[in-house]
Amino acid sequence: MGLLDWRDRRHFDQSQDGARPCMQCQVTTPMRSHSGEPVHKVCAEDWNDSHPDAPRYEHDGRDLGTTRYHSDPPIKHRKGSA
């Protein structure tokens, strides 16, 4: 199972009370899953590793992880002449 790609800003709650207990390890974190769950990225990756039977999340036919914790869809690059 690969690492999650959470480059999108929405995975980081910068509000003043943004630090919440992680759903997995209970240590506070400003990180958020796609569904808004407070969770460290590494904890989400661990959860994916320990739940191989969890429903998969697919985007354009690519497996991005589980429906609970999955990567941001890859940024689409323009198809140029290069």
Ligand SMILES: [Zn+2]
């Ligand atoms: Zn955690």
